[in-house]
Amino acid sequence: MHDMSHATEHHAHTPPQGFIRNYVFSLDHKVIGKQYYGLGLVAVITGMVLSWIMRIHLVWPNFAIPGLGLLSKAGAPGGIVTPEYYLQLMTMHGTLMVFFVLTNVPFAGFGNYFLPIQIGAEDMAFPRFNMMSFWTTFVAFLVLIAAFFVGDGPPLAGWTSYAPLSAVGGAAGPGEATGQTLWAISIAIFCIGQLLGSLNFISTTLDLRTKGMTLWRMPLSTWSWFITSCIGLTAFAVLLPACILLILDRTAGTSFFIPSGLVINDKLQPHSGGSTLLWQHLFWFFGHPEVYIAIVPAMGIVSHILINSMRRPMLSHRVIIYSLLAIGFLSYMVYGHHMFVSGMNPFSSLAFSFPTLLITIPSTVLVLIWIGSLYGSKLRITTASLFALGFISMFVSGGVSGFFLAQPSLDIYLHATYFVVGHFHMVMGVAAIFGMFAGTYFWFPKMFGRMMNETLGRVHFWLTFVGTYCIFMPFHYLGLAANVRRYSAFVDDYLQPLLGVHKFITIAALFTGAVQLIFLYNLIHSRFRGALAPANPWEATSLEWTMPSPPPFDNFGGRHPVVYHDPYQYGIEGATNDYVMQDSPEEIKSVRDER
Amino acid sequence: MSHANVSIATPQPVGVMESSPFSIPSKKLVMWLFIVSDAVTFTAVLFAYGYLRNATPNWPHPFRFSPSIINVMVMTFILVTSSFTMLLGVRAAKEGNKSKAILWTFVTVAAGLVFALLHIREWMGLIGEGVRLFQNPWGSGLFGASFFSVTGLHLLHVIGGVAVLTVVALGYKRGRYNSDDLEIWGLYWHFVDLVWMFVVPFVYLLNITRAS
Amino acid sequence: MKTAEEHKTGGITKYFVVYLAILVIAGLQIVIAYQNIDPSQMIFRMFALAAIQAGLAIMFFMHLWTEKRVLMLTLAFATIFVITTMNMIWTDSFRLLGGVPFAKYQ
Numbered sequence: 001m002h003d004m005s006h007a008t009e010h011h012a013h014t015p016p017q018g019f020i021r022n023y024v025f026s027l028d029h030k031v032i033g034k035q036y037y038g039l040g041l042v043a044v045i046t047g048m049v050l051s052w053i054m055r056i057h058l059v060w061p062n063f064a065i066p067g068l069g070l071l072s073k074a075g076a077p078g079g080i081v082t083p084e085y086y087l088q089l090m091t092m093h094g095t096l097m098v099f100f101v102l103t104n105v106p107f108a109g110f111g112n113y114f115l116p117i118q119i120g121a122e123d124m125a126f127p128r129f130n131m132m133s134f135w136t137t138f139v140a141f142l143v144l145i146a147a148f149f150v151g152d153g154p155p156l157a158g159w160t161s162y163a164p165l166s167a168v169g170g171a172a173g174p175g176e177a178t179g180q181t182l183w184a185i186s187i188a189i190f191c192i193g194q195l196l197g198s199l200n201f202i203s204t205t206l207d208l209r210t211k212g213m214t215l216w217r218m219p220l221s222t223w224s225w226f227i228t229s230c231i232g233l234t235a236f237a238v239l240l241p242a243c244i245l246l247i248l249d250r251t252a253g254t255s256f257f258i259p260s261g262l263v264i265n266d267k268l269q270p271h272s273g274g275s276t277l278l279w280q281h282l283f284w285f286f287g288h289p290e291v292y293i294a295i296v297p298a299m300g301i302v303s304h305i306l307i308n309s310m311r312r313p314m315l316s317h318r319v320i321i322y323s324l325l326a327i328g329f330l331s332y333m334v335y336g337h338h339m340f341v342s343g344m345n346p347f348s349s350l351a352f353s354f355p356t357l358l359i360t361i362p363s364t365v366l367v368l369i370w371i372g373s374l375y376g377s378k379l380r381i382t383t384a385s386l387f388a389l390g391f392i393s394m395f396v397s398g399g400v401s402g403f404f405l406a407q408p409s410l411d412i413y414l415h416a417t418y419f420v421v422g423h424f425h426m427v428m429g430v431a432a433i434f435g436m437f438a439g440t441y442f443w444f445p446k447m448f449g450r451m452m453n454e455t456l457g458r459v460h461f462w463l464t465f466v467g468t469y470c471i472f473m474p475f476h477y478l479g480l481a482a483n484v485r486r487y488s489a490f491v492d493d494y495l496q497p498l499l500g501v502h503k504f505i506t507i508a509a510l511f512t513g514a515v516q517l518i519f520l521y522n523l524i525h526s527r528f529r530g531a532l533a534p535a536n537p538w539e540a541t542s543l544e545w546t547m548p549s550p551p552p553f554d555n556f557g558g559r560h561p562v563v564y565h566d567p568y569q570y571g572i573e574g575a576t577n578d579y580v581m582q583d584s585p586e587e588i589k590s591v592r593d594e595r
Numbered sequence: 596m597s598h599a600n601v602s603i604a605t606p607q608p609v610g611v612m613e614s615s616p617f618s619i620p621s622k623k624l625v626m627w628l629f630i631v632s633d634a635v636t637f638t639a640v641l642f643a644y645g646y647l648r649n650a651t652p653n654w655p656h657p658f659r660f661s662p663s664i665i666n667v668m669v670m671t672f673i674l675v676t677s678s679f680t681m682l683l684g685v686r687a688a689k690e691g692n693k694s695k696a697i698l699w700t701f702v703t704v705a706a707g708l709v710f711a712l713l714h715i716r717e718w719m720g721l722i723g724e725g726v727r728l729f730q731n732p733w734g735s736g737l738f739g740a741s742f743f744s745v746t747g748l749h750l751l752h753v754i755g756g757v758a759v760l761t762v763v764a765l766g767y768k769r770g771r772y773n774s775d776d777l778e779i780w781g782l783y784w785h786f787v788d789l790v791w792m793f794v795v796p797f798v799y800l801l802n803i804t805r806a807s
Numbered sequence: 808m809k810t811a812e813e814h815k816t817g818g819i820t821k822y823f824v825v826y827l828a829i830l831v832i833a834g835l836q837i838v839i840a841y842q843n844i845d846p847s848q849m850i851f852r853m854f855a856l857a858a859i860q861a862g863l864a865i866m867f868f869m870h871l872w873t874e875k876r877v878l879m880l881t882l883a884f885a886t887i888f889v890i891t892t893m894n895m896i897w898t899d900s901f902r903l904l905g906g907v908p909f910a911k912y913q
C-alpha cells in the first residue's frame with residue numbers, strides 16, 4: 001500500500017508528462033472525474049439502446065431489429081427478440097443504469113471533479129486510490145459487458161438478481177451459466193471500486209478543507225457527496241459479501257441461496273437448505289441505500305444550481321443538510337419495503353412500512369424548502385436551472401407513488417406491475433439524470449473552458465421533459481390496470497386493451513432518446529467550438545468559480561484560498577456585485593452567513 | 596514532506612487548512628473507515644451463517660474438545676498474543692526504538708503465519724473427515740459452506756495482514772515508512788484479531804460435540 | 808501527537824492486563840460453551856463476552872480510548888447503527904426450516 005504513505009507527498013505543480021500519465025492512469029481528480037463521466041456516458045448510451053430494443057419488441061413483436069441477430073443468434077434469431085433475451089436485455093439495462101450511470105456520474109464523476117475544488121483542496125487525499133477506484137470500476141464494466149459475448153449471453157435475473165434464479169446456474173435459462181457469473185463478479189469488483197472511492201471522499205472532505213471552510217460552509221453539493229460516500233461505505237460492504245456467496249453458490253456447489261427440493265426443468269437441483277430470502281435481505285440492505293446513493297448527489301447539485309439561479313440562499317441551509325442526513329440514516333431502516341410480497345415475515349412488513357413512511361418526511365421537507373425558496377425569487381432561466389426545476393418536478397411526481405408503495409396492503413397489488421417501474425424510473429432514473437444534465441450544463445464551462453449552446457440546451461430540456469413524462473407517467477396507469485412487469489409480450493387476455501398505451505410509450509421513448517442526440521451534439525460541438533468560457537460565467541460564489549476555466553493542473557496554483565463566507569452569499573445589498581465570493585474578504589452584514 | 600500546504604498527514608500547518616475534526620492523520624482515518632466497512636462485511640457474512648444455521652434442523656456439531664477446541668484455544672492464544680506484540684512494536688516505533696519495533700513486528704508476522712498454518716492444518720483435518728463446501732458426513736451441507744466462507748474470509752485477512760506487515764516493517768527499516776504507517780497497519784492487525792473473537796464463539800463454540 | 812505521548816507515559820502494565828483479560832474471557836467462553844444452558848442464553852452470553860473482548864481491543868490495543876472522543880463516538884455510532892439495522896434479517900430465519908417458509912408451523 002505504497003500510495004497511503006506517498007499520497008502525502010504528492011505535490012506537483014507541474015502536470016506529469018506523457019499521454020498515459022495525463023489521460024489514462026492520471027492521478028488528477030479532474031481527469032478521473034471526467035473518466036467517470038465518460039464511462040457513464042458510454043453506459044447510458046448502451047443502456048438506452050437496450051431499452052429501445054425492449055420497447056420496440058413489446059409493441060411490435062415481429063419487428064426484426066437490424067444487427068441484433070449477429071449479437072446473439074439464439075437470443076434474437078433473425079433480429080426477433082425471444083422472451084428470454086428480452087429479460088437478458090432488461091437485466092443489462094438495469095445493471096448498467098443503476099450501477100454504471102446513476103452511481104458513477106452524479107457521485108463519482110462530478111464528486112471527483114468538484115469536491116476537492118469546492119473545499120479548496122489541490123486534489124483528493126489519496127490520488128492513487130482515486131485512480132485505482134476508477135480503473136476498478138472500469139474493469140467491472142468490461143466484465144459486465146463481456147456477458148453479451150460469452151455463452152448464451154447476459155443473465156436474465158434482473159438487476160436485483162434474485163435467487164434461486166441467479167444461483168442455480170445454466171439450468172435456469174440462457175445467460176444463467178457464464179453470464180450470471182460474470183454479473184456477480186462484475187458487481188463484486190464494482191463494490192471494491194466504490195468502497196475505495198468512498199474512503200477517499202470521506203477523508204478528503206474531513207481533512208483537506210482550506211482555511212475558513214468549516215463544515216457548514218461547504219456547498220450543498222459537497223455535503224451531498226460526503227453523505228453519499230458515508231452511505232456507500234457501508235452499503236457496498238454488504239453487497240460485496242453477498243456477491244461472493246452468490247459466486248460460491250454458482251461455482252463451488254454451496255447453497256446459501258438455494259432451497260431444498262428445488263426442481264428446475266423437471267430436474268431436482270442438487271442443493272439443499274439455503275434461503276432465497278437471505279439473498280433478498282442482503283441485496284436490499286444494500287439496494288435501498290443504493291437508490292439514495294443515486295439521488296442524494298443530484299439533490300445537492302440541484303440545490304447548488306438553484307441557489308445560483310435564484311440569486312438568494314435556500315430558506316435554510318442547515319435544514320437541507322439535516323434532511324439529507326436524515327435520509328441517509330433512514331435509508332438503512334426501510335429496505336424491506338422491496339420485499340413485501342417475497343414471503344418475508346408479515347410482521348417485518350409492518351416494521352419496514354413505518355420507517356418508509358417516515359423517510360418521506362425529510363424528502364418532503366427538502367421539496368418544501370426548494371419550492372418555498374423558489375417562491376417569489378427572480379429565477380434566472382438557464383438550461384441548468386431548467387433541469388434543476390425538472391428534477392424537482394420528477395422527484396415529486398415519482399415520489400408521490402412511494403407513499404402508496406410503502407403500504408404493504410397496497411403494494412401487494414402493485415409490486416409486480418408497471419406501477420413500480422413508473423415509480424422508480426421517475427424518482428430515481430429520470431430525476432437523477434436531470435440532476436446530471438443540470439450539473440453538466442452548469443459545470444461544463446468550468447470543466448472544458450467553453451460554454452454550451454443555451455438555445456440547444458433549452459430545446460433539449462423541453463423535449464426531454466415532456467418526453468420523459470410521456471414515457472413514465474402512463475406506467476402508473478398501466479400498473480393500476482394490473483399490467484405485470486418483466487413480461488416480454490402482451491399478446492393475450494386482459495393486457496390487449498393496454499397495447500395502445502404501450503405503443504404511445506414506445507414512441508415517446510424513441511422520440512426522447514432521439515432528442516438526446518441534441519445533447520450529444522451540444523456536448524461535442526461545444527467542447528471544440530463553444531464560446532470561450534470566462535472564469536465565472538454564472539456569477540457564482542463557490543470556490544470552483546474563483547479559478548480559470550478550465551482549472552489549472554493544481555487547481556489553486558499552489559496557494560491555499562482562504563474562505564470568509566458560506567457558499568451562498570447572493571443578493572447582497574451594498575456589495576460590489578450582487579454576490580460575494582466565498583474567498584472574498586469583503587465584509588458583509590448578512591444574517592445568514594454560516595460560520 | 597517538504598511542502599507545508601499539502602501535508603495531509605501529521606501536523607497541519609496552522610492557518611492554511613481547517614483542522615481535521617478527529618485530529619488524526621488522513622491515513623489513519625482511512626484505516627478506521629476501512630475497519631468500519633470491513634466490520635459490516637464480516638457482520639453480513641456472520642449473519643448469513645447465523646440465519647441459515649438457525650433455520651437448519653440438522654446442523655452438525657463436529658467440534659470435539661480434542662483436537663478441535665484445543666486447537667482453537669491455541670490459535671486464539673497466538674492471535675491475541677500477536678496483537679499484543681504488535682502493540683509493543685508500535686510503542687517501540689513511537690519511542691523511536693527502530694530495531695525493537697521491527698523485531699516485535701516480525702514476531703507478530705511470525706505469529707500470524709503460525710496461526711494461518713494451524714488454521715490450514717485444521718481445514719485439512721476437516722476435509723480429511725469428509726467436510727466439503729456442500730456436504731459432510733454429519734448433517735446439513737451448509738455447515739461446510741458457512742464454515743469455510745467465514746473462516747476463509749478471516750484467513751484471507753490474516754494472510755493479507757502478514758504480507759502487508761512484512762512489507763511495512765521492511766520499508767520502515769529502510770526509512771520508506773514511518774512509525775505512523777506501522778501504527779496504522781497495527782490497527783488493521785488488531786481488527787483481524789477482533790473479528791476472530793466473534794468467529795470463535797459463533798462458528799466453533801456453538802457447534803461443539805456434546806456428550807448427550 | 809497527544810496519543811504518542813500517552814503511549815510513553817501509559818506504561819505497559821495496563822496493556823498487559825487488557826491482554827490477559829481478553830485471554831481470560833476467551834477461556835470463559837469455552838467454559839460456557841460446555842454448560843448445559845438454553846441456546847438463546849448461550850448465544851447471548853457468548854455475544855456479550857465477545858463484545859467485551861472487542862471493546863477492550865478497540866479501546867486499548869487500538870487506542871480509541873485516548874483519541875478524541877468524537878472519533879470514538881462517530882465510529883461506534885456508525886458501526887453499531889448499521890449492524891443494528893441489519894438485524895431485521897432474523898425475523899425470517901426464525902420461521903424458515905431448511906429454507907421453507909412456515910415449515911415450523913405445519
Ligand code: HEM
Pocket residue numbers: 160291292294295337338356357359360363399400401402403404405406407411414415416420423424427428429
Ligand atoms: C418518497 C419516498 C419513497 C418511498 C416511500 C418509496 C417507496 C418504495 C417502495 C415501497 C418500493 C417497493 C415497491 C415494490 O417493489 O413493490 C419502492 C421501489 C423502488 N424505489 Fe422507492 N420510494 C421512495 C423514494 C425513492 C427514491 C428517492 C428512489 C431513488 C432515488 C427510489 C427508488 C426505487 C426503486 C429503484 C425501486 C424498485 C426497485 C426494483 O424493484 O427493481 N424510491 N419504493
Ligand SMILES: [Cu+2]
Pocket residue numbers: 287288291334335337338
Ligand atoms: Cu427502497
